[in-house]
Amino acid sequence: MPLPWKIETDLTADELAQLRAFLRERRRTVDEAHEWLLARGYTISRSAVGGWLAKERAEIAAEAMRHS
Numbered sequence: 795m796p797l798p799w800k801i802e803t804d805l806t807a808d809e810l811a812q813l814r815a816f817l818r819e820r821r822r823t824v825d826e827a828h829e830w831l832l833a834r835g836y837t838i839s840r841s842a843v844g845g846w847l848a849k850e851r852a853e854i855a856a857e858a859m860r861h862s
Contacts, residue, residue: 799846800838801831809834817847 816830824844831838
């Protein structure tokens with residue numbers, strides 16, 4: 795079983811919801827997501843943010859496919 799993403803363990807449920815909303819505003823980049831986290835005091839590597847964001851986008855795409 796894969797380890798949980800640091801983003802999902804370090805952020806509160808409310809912060810995670812805010813990050814997801816920020817990312818949905820428009821197709822945000824890894825750098826924008828990373829900067830969002832840094833601005834809130836989180837020290838999560840850019841590569842970890844990129845991996846998590848790719849996973850999030852894959853889940854969103856899979857969900858859209860199930861509903862189409």
